[in-house]
Amino acid sequence: MQDKPILQVENLVKKYGPGxxxxxxxxxxxxEKNVCPHCRTVYACRSISFDVYPGEILGIVGESGSGKSTLMKCLYFDETVTSGEGYMTPYEAGMANVFEQSSQQKRLIRNTILGMVYQNPVLGLKMDFSSVGNIAEKLIAAGDRNVQRMETRSKVLLEHVHIPLSRMKDEPKKFSGGMQQRVQIAKALSNNPPILLLDEVTTGLDLSVQASVLDLIKTIQRELGISMIVVSHDLAVIRMLADRTIVMLNGKIIEQGLTDQILEDPQHAYTQQLVYSLI
Structure with a gap:
């Protein structure tokens, strides 16, 4: 692991409401939890700070409403942060706060540096486009105009995520949930992003399908050396994938450390509850 983080987030705040x-x-x-009882403002993320290193998988765990999905949306610019700083070494050598960039620059970062796999494939895929068309869309967004190259790249990626090429012209709406997630992963990988964001990617999938999707993620990370942030409420997923883990509760980080350490010797009462419910 290199010394300099590929992604640094400092004091990220996201609130819904005027305060x-x-x-x-x-x-x-x-x-009250993360809501102001007076003005009803929701503090979804409260001064979140963390680093991700090259080739590392960072896990983020917490119950529903803890702020982990909001954090992912902020990192992918689906939501605008209220305040905070974010630095990515592939962008301006990590010297520019990505949250303060123009919408054009944020699009560039989304299309070249980041890949995103949503819990709900409908958010990450156009269900009426072919699978190849979905991958090409991300390539076009990053400036590729060569049809032959895009088709070749799409085939390689679909094979990589175990989608039969006989079905590459099929729309994702004709696929099972597990196959839709695999097409989403292929699309997210299309531009060789150095950072991949995965938000609850196995929720709602059958256990056997979950295992194959997790195995795929692990293989991709090993082969391509991508840095990943994996959000889950399922500690078994985090145990399998993450090198280090952050535990979130009510919009705040309450504990962080090496995944083994957090699962073997949790310090915070909430983390203890999470871990013991797994056992």
Whole structure:
């Protein structure tokens, strides 16, 4: 693992609502979980800071409503952060705060540096496009105009994620949930992104399908050396994939460390509860 992080996030805040003088500091004494009882502002992410290193898989775990999916949407620019800083070494040598860039520059970062796999494939795929068309769409967004090259790249990726080429012209709406997730992964990988974001990618899949999708993610990470952030409420997924893990609760990071360490010796009462419910 190299010394310099490929991604640094510092004090990321995302709130829904205007805030008020009472909840200005967004501290636990004032908020009910992560909501201000006075103005009803929701503090989805509260001063989130973390690093991701080249070739590392960072796990983010927490219950529903802990802020982990909001964090992913902020990183992929689906949501605008309220405040905070983010630096990616492949962009401006890690010197520019990506959250302050123009929408054009954010599109460039999305299309060349980041890949995203959503929990719901409908968010990541055009269900009426062919599988090849979905992959080509991401390549075109990054500036590729060579049809032959795009088709070749699409075939390689579909084979990589075990989609039969006999079905490459089929639309994802004709596929099972597991196959849709695999097409999403192929699309996310199309531009060789150095950072891949995976949000609850196995939720709702049968156990055998979950295992094959997780195996695929692990293989891709090993072969391509991509840095990944994997969000899940399932500790078994995190145990299998993540080198280090962040535990979120009510919009805050309450514990972080090596995955083994967190699962073997959890410090925070909430993490203990999570771990013991797994056992």
């Amino acid at each position: 008020c003088s009472i909840c200005a500091d967004a501290n636990d004494e004032v908020l």
